Amino acid sequence: MCWMLQAAFPFWAIRGVALPVPHDWLHDRFLTLQDPFVQPSSTVATVSAYTPATRILVFSGLILTMVMGALDQSIVSTALPTIVTDLGGLAHMSWVVTAFMLTSTIATPMYGKLSDMFGRRPLLAFSIGAFLAASLLCGLAQGMWQLIVFRGLQGIGAGGLMTLSQTVIGDMVAPQQRGRYQGLFTGAFAVSSVAGPFLGGVLTSALSWRWVFLVNLPVGGLAMVLVMLGLPAGQREARPRIDYAGAALLSVATAGFLLLFNSLGTTLAWTSPLTCALLGASVAFFMLFIRQERRAPEPLVSLDLLRIASFSICVAATGIMSFAMMGSLVFLPLYYQLVLGQTPEMSGLMMLPQVGTMMVSSVAGGYVSSRTQRYAPLLALGVGIEFSALTLIALCAHHGAPALFFLLSLGGLGVGMGIGMPNATVIIQNSVPPGMLGIATAMMSFIRSLGGALGVALSGGVMALTLHNRLHALPEKIDVTAFLEKGMAAVHGLSPEMHLQIRDAYKAAISASLSVSSSFMFVAFLMIVGLMVRNGRPSA
Numbered sequence: 006m007c008w009m010l011q012a013a014f015p016f017w018a019i020r021g022v023a024l025p026v027p028h029d030w031l032h033d034r035f036l037t038l039q040d041p042f043v044q045p046s047s048t049v050a051t052v053s054a055y056t057p058a059t060r061i062l063v064f065s066g067l068i069l070t071m072v073m074g075a076l077d078q079s080i081v082s083t084a085l086p087t088i089v090t091d092l093g094g095l096a097h098m099s100w101v102v103t104a105f106m107l108t109s110t111i112a113t114p115m116y117g118k119l120s121d122m123f124g125r126r127p128l129l130a131f132s133i134g135a136f137l138a139a140s141l142l143c144g145l146a147q148g149m150w151q152l153i154v155f156r157g158l159q160g161i162g163a164g165g166l167m168t169l170s171q172t173v174i175g176d177m178v179a180p181q182q183r184g185r186y187q188g189l190f191t192g193a194f195a196v197s198s199v200a201g202p203f204l205g206g207v208l209t210s211a212l213s214w215r216w217v218f219l220v221n222l223p224v225g226g227l228a229m230v231l232v233m234l235g236l237p238a239g240q241r242e243a244r245p246r247i248d249y250a251g252a253a254l255l256s257v258a259t260a261g262f263l264l265l266f267n268s269l270g271t272t273l274a275w276t277s278p279l280t281c282a283l284l285g286a287s288v289a290f291f292m293l294f295i296r297q298e299r300r301a302p303e304p305l306v307s308l309d310l311l312r313i314a315s316f317s318i319c320v321a322a323t324g325i326m327s328f329a330m331m332g333s334l335v336f337l338p339l340y341y342q343l344v345l346g347q348t349p350e351m352s353g354l355m356m357l358p359q360v361g362t363m364m365v366s367s368v369a370g371g372y373v374s375s376r377t378q379r380y381a382p383l384l385a386l387g388v389g390i391e392f393s394a395l396t397l398i399a400l401c402a403h404h405g406a407p408a409l410f411f412l413l414s415l416g417g418l419g420v421g422m423g424i425g426m427p428n429a430t431v432i433i434q435n436s437v438p439p440g441m442l443g444i445a446t447a448m449m450s451f452i453r454s455l456g457g458a459l460g461v462a463l464s465g466g467v468m469a470l471t472l473h474n475r476l477h478a479l480p481e482k483i484d485v486t487a488f489l490e491k492g493m494a495a496v497h498g499l500s501p502e503m504h505l506q507i508r509d510a511y512k513a514a515i516s517a518s519l520s521v522s523s524s525f526m527f528v529a530f531l532m533i534v535g536l537m538v539r540n541g542r543p544s545a
Contacts, residue, residue, distance in 0.1 A: 062235030063177060067170040068193055069228035070133060073221055074166035075197035077105075077140075077159070080205035084214040091214065092149045101149075104157040107263050110454040111256045112164025117172070117447020118305050119247075120165075121440060125173050126236045130229065132165030137225040143218040159218075172446045173236065175434040187427035191367035196360070251305040254294035261287030262455065266462040307444055316436040318536045319384075320449050323429050324456030325529040326388065330422070331457035332464030333395055333522035334359075337411075340402055340515045344508055347408070358412050359419035366423030380428045380435070381537050387425025388530045394418035395523040402516035460525070464518040472514035479506055 085101060120128040139159035146152040174187065208216040265283045298304040311317045334356075341347040341355055374383050394417035401410045430449065437445040 059235040059237075060177060062231050063173065066228045066231030066235065067173060068190070069224055070129075070166050070232065071170045071190055072193055072197045073136070073224050073228065074163055074170075075194045076201045076204065077163060077221065078201065080201040080208075080217050081105075084205050084209045084217045087209050087214045088152070089149075092146070092152060100153045101156055103263075104153050105160040105163065106454075106458070107260055108157045108160030109164040110160075110263060110451065110458075111259045112161050113168050113451045113454065114255065114306055114444070114447045115252055116165035116168055117444040117450075118303075120169060120172060120443040122247075122303070125169060125176065125443070126233070128165060129169045129173070129232055129236065132162050132169060133225055133229045133232070134162070135159075136162030136166060137222055137229075138162075140218045140221040140225070144215040168447045168450045169443075171430060171434075171450075172443045175442045175446065176439070187371060187430045189368060189371060191371070191423060191427045192364040196364055246303040248297070248301045248303055248305040251294060251297045251301055254290055254297055255305060258287050258290035258294055259451075259455070261290065263458055266458040305444075306448060307441060310437060310441065310445060310448070313436050314536060314539065316433055316445065318532050319429050319432045319436070320452050322388070322529040322532045323433075323449055324452035325525050325532070326391070326425065326429075327453040327456035328460035328463075329391075329395060329522040329526040329529070330460070332460030332525070333398065333519050335461050336464060336468060336515050336518055337398070337415075340512070341408075341411075343511045344402075344405065344515070345408060355408065355412060356415065358416040359422070362416045362419030363423040364419075366420045367427055368423075370424040371427050374428055374431065380432050381533065384425055384428040384432060385530065385533045385537060387421045387423070387428065388526065388533055390417060390421030391425060392421075392523060392526040392530050394421055395519065395526050399516055399519035399523050402512065402519050405512055460522065464521050467521050468514045468518040471517045472510055475510035475513055476507075479503075479510070 081101065088101070116128055116132065136159055139155055139162055142155040143152060143159060146155055171187065171190065174190065204220075205217050208214075208220060261283055265280065265287060295308070298306055298308055337356070341351070347355065370383060370387070374380055377383075394414050397414040397417070398411065400406075401414060430446070433445055433449050434442060
């Protein structure tokens with residue numbers, strides 16, 4: 006963490022104060038929804054509430070909070086086999102992950118709106134406190150269903166960790182400096198993501214799977230102390246009016262969509278009546294939510310923000326980027342193991358180039374964006390590199406390229422992610438008034454989560470359909486249904502020639518799913534370029 010603080014804070018002595026902005030200009034800008042890439046400064050009161058000392062305290066606490074949230078998304082997966090051995094309930098194992106994802110995604114937009122109404126401090130305290138209490142309960146769980154329920158409670162707290170941390174950064178620094186801080190956050194996120202599975206394995210082997218959850222307590226406790234010591238209380242609305250109906254409708258609609266996305270191709274067939282019913286119900290509740298938000302005095306989600314082109318296009322682009330990234334990265338380790346013959350350990354190590362380059366490029370890109378203020382070109386550059394890298398990965402998979410080509414392509418993918426992610430956040434935060442920073446950041450996180458879930462579902466469906474067709478077309482007939490259930494373990498009983506044909510079938514199926522991800526990333530790139538052309542200011 007020290008290197009992050011050293012990278013961020015020496016500049017504050019001369020560049021940490023935002024210039025005042027006339028209230029009429031900001032008011033007119035929001036009401037008329039004029040949105041070329043002009044970064045509205047935060048109010049003097051908001052930025053000046055943070056002295057250099059409080060910034061260090063808050064930033065240290067936020068980094069720990071974000072690291073804790075990022076670790077929890079990946080650390081549990083390594084411990085799941087041991088958890089099932091201890092608690093039983095193999096058939097319900099996936100719900101340990103699904104329950105957490107459901108509640109965290111549903112809670113995200115609520116944290117954004119409530120933090121705008123009640124202030125960041127109480128909501129962040131509640132988020133960290135709920136996460137730590139649920140982590141303790143998870144570590145003490147005595148059965149699989151207990152663990153699933155406690156993971157759902159943990160997700161309620163986790164929904165605010167990432168969103169509120171990014172929002173507080175938007176409050177804490179002037180818009181011109183947000184790129185540097187968001188870049189540092191992205192770098193820390195990259196390190197945490199790759200450290201999660203390794204740390205989970207070490208804790209499970211050396212101590213117990215319960216420490217995968219209990220390790221959150223000292224980290225979260227320190228984060229809570231640092232944030233509460235440095236974060237000002239802020240202001241809250243005198244008589245806030247909470248949109249309970251909107252919250253309920255959004256919860257039901259989101260739960261329906263996520264359950265659908267995570268069940269397609271596994272427990273639900275794409276054309277089954279239950280799939281159609283769940284999709285129809287989710288869409289209906291979402292339309293009711295939109296109707297409620299149009300008439301609510303204090304809507305949970307401000308639909309007026311969607312009329313700001315720089316906000317709406319960047320939010321949509323981040324959702325599509327998440328769709329493409331999750332749809333590709335989930336199936337790459339499968340390709341390494343099934344086609345290239347790598348061990349699980351080696352397939353994990355082959356993802357390191359992406360993490361390493363992402364960490365370096367996010368810090369460097371954040372510094373460059375703060376110096377140049379050219380957020381949109383940097384975002385377009387990052388997304389363009391991501392598209393190029395995903396296309397190369399798809400081509401490598403299609404032609405069965407050696408591992409070295411995958412490593413180089415993944416390094417390029419990490420560069421694009423490190424440049425693109427923080428600049429997308431900065432453009433979104435700079436496009437809205439300071440009083441709506443929380444809900445704007447939460448809407449971005451919410452759409453990103455939905456995009457990732459849909460990306461995994463659609464890419465998985467493309468892979469399963471292609472694999473099914475390829476296996477049926479083999480000259481030597483096999484029981485395709487039984488083979489797909491057993492996976493590559495069924496290959497050992499086949500002839501060497503058949504083994505090679507099965508490997509080619511997997512190669513074609515996974516490369517097809519990667520091509521889908523590459524296509525969607527190109528759509529995101531076109532959206533960003535179109536926004537630059539629309540505003541006529543490519544030097545934004």
